Amino acid sequence: MSAREHDLHEIREAVAKLCASFPMEYWRETDRERRYPTEFVTALTRAGWLSCLIPEEYGGSGLTLAAAAAVLEEIQKSGANGAACHAQMYTMGTVLRHCSEAQKKKYLPKIAKGELRLQAFGVTEPSAGTDTSSIRTTAVRKGDRYVINGQKVWTSRAEHSDLMLLLARTTPREQVQKKTDGMSVFIVDMKAALGKGLAIRPIRTMINHATTEVFLEDLEIPAENLVGEEGQGFRYIIDGMNAERILIGAECIGDARWFVAKATAYANERKVFGRPIGQNQGVQFPIARAHMAAEAAALMVERAAGLYDSGKPCGPEANMAKQLAAEASWQAGDMCLQTHGGFGFAEEYDIERKFRETRLYQIAPISTNLVLCYLAEHVLHLPRSY
Ligand SMILES: Cc1cc2nc3c(=O)[nH]c(=O)nc-3n(C[C@H](O)[C@H](O)[C@H](O)COP(=O)(O)OP(=O)(O)OC[C@H]3O[C@@H](n4cnc5c(N)ncnc54)[C@H](O)[C@@H]3O)c2cc1C
Numbered sequence: 001m002s003a004r005e006h007d008l009h010e011i012r013e014a015v016a017k018l019c020a021s022f023p024m025e026y027w028r029e030t031d032r033e034r035r036y037p038t039e040f041v042t043a044l045t046r047a048g049w050l051s052c053l054i055p056e057e058y059g060g061s062g063l064t065l066a067a068a069a070a071v072l073e074e075i076q077k078s079g080a081n082g083a084a085c086h087a088q089m090y091t092m093g094t095v096l097r098h099c100s101e102a103q104k105k106k107y108l109p110k111i112a113k114g115e116l117r118l119q120a121f122g123v124t125e126p127s128a129g130t131d132t133s134s135i136r137t138t139a140v141r142k143g144d145r146y147v148i149n150g151q152k153v154w155t156s157r158a159e160h161s162d163l164m165l166l167l168a169r170t171t172p173r174e175q176v177q178k179k180t181d182g183m184s185v186f187i188v189d190m191k192a193a194l195g196k197g198l199a200i201r202p203i204r205t206m207i208n209h210a211t212t213e214v215f216l217e218d219l220e221i222p223a224e225n226l227v228g229e230e231g232q233g234f235r236y237i238i239d240g241m242n243a244e245r246i247l248i249g250a251e252c253i254g255d256a257r258w259f260v261a262k263a264t265a266y267a268n269e270r271k272v273f274g275r276p277i278g279q280n281q282g283v284q285f286p287i288a289r290a291h292m293a294a295e296a297a298a299l300m301v302e303r304a305a306g307l308y309d310s311g312k313p314c315g316p317e318a319n320m321a322k323q324l325a326a327e328a329s330w331q332a333g334d335m336c337l338q339t340h341g342g343f344g345f346a347e348e349y350d351i352e353r354k355f356r357e358t359r360l361y362q363i364a365p366i367s368t369n370l371v372l373c374y375l376a377e378h379v380l381h382l383p384r385s386y
Pocket of ligand 1: 360368
């Protein structure tokens, strides 16, 4: 085992141990009640896992994205739902690379200590959808403040976060050369803004994801909360998005491995026609296929994380990692449900919950079609289709 593998192995063991103290009944109950798993998020924060990407000088453990990916994969592999907290890791892609020293000193030590949560990422808007450059939320500079107006949708965990990274237009689309220019990223102190220009409305969904709509009306924030340079926000968000895709890919690998393990155990134990169902090739081949797809996708996640950690461009790999892993987890979820026959539908087997949860990653943070569009255009140099 290499030193790197050894470190990741230790991380996985520690995370698995923490997750084991949250039994499946905890996840069933939070899912049933659509309740935020505060206890789990607090335990992860106290153990330092949610600040693992924050450099040591700001109170974190300064681990690599590969290590953060191992943490999230292990969470999912335990049967838990890590969506409650993954944003604190992927927002670091933007924060660590583009926030000023003063901003890092102000926020990162508190995030590392668990005094502040940075769990909200406000990009998607109802009318823009995947076409991020069409966002309508505006931020207008007025002296030492920005005044923000607009609406975001699917801003997950907004009710459980102190801070939000927000993307807004600072120059109208028709006044910029490239449509991705003229957008800026801001750190919004949501607790201070709530009721003073910021309103949050939860959206009930098929999964327990604490997602919301966010309304911004003449919200004033200090100009010092601008991240990096005005107008360059799309580029900064992309850095966060690559990290996000890799981390979500890792979560999908964890899901896929959970489904494969669960199906294998059941196929060995369940006897029909006087023998284990797993003795039938019609049952074992889909499990073997799902395993193979997950392990192949895991290699791409690893490769993308390695490129990201060495500061190299990783757009194609991050997109491929997310897509291959999301397809593998969905394939494994479908296989696991089929392997369990009718029992797969019963809440107490946890499969139906994980099946619903892992389905999200065909759509968020970017839908499968758009990953294909990206690869077709930017890697294969086919004509842009949209
Ligand atoms: C539970 C949940 C949590 C989320 N959390 C967050 C969050 O925290 N922060 C945030 O900013 N966003 C979040 N999102 C938003 C998510 O990133 C978007 O839903 C996703 O990017 C797709 O955008 P859309 O829903 O507007 O779909 P649309 O852009 O309207 O697309 C609809 C469908 O059309 C397809 N499509 C669109 N254009 C094309 C094209 N040119 N070619 C081929 N197919 C096309 C898409 O692939 C998709 O299948 C979340 C979404 C969900 C459901």
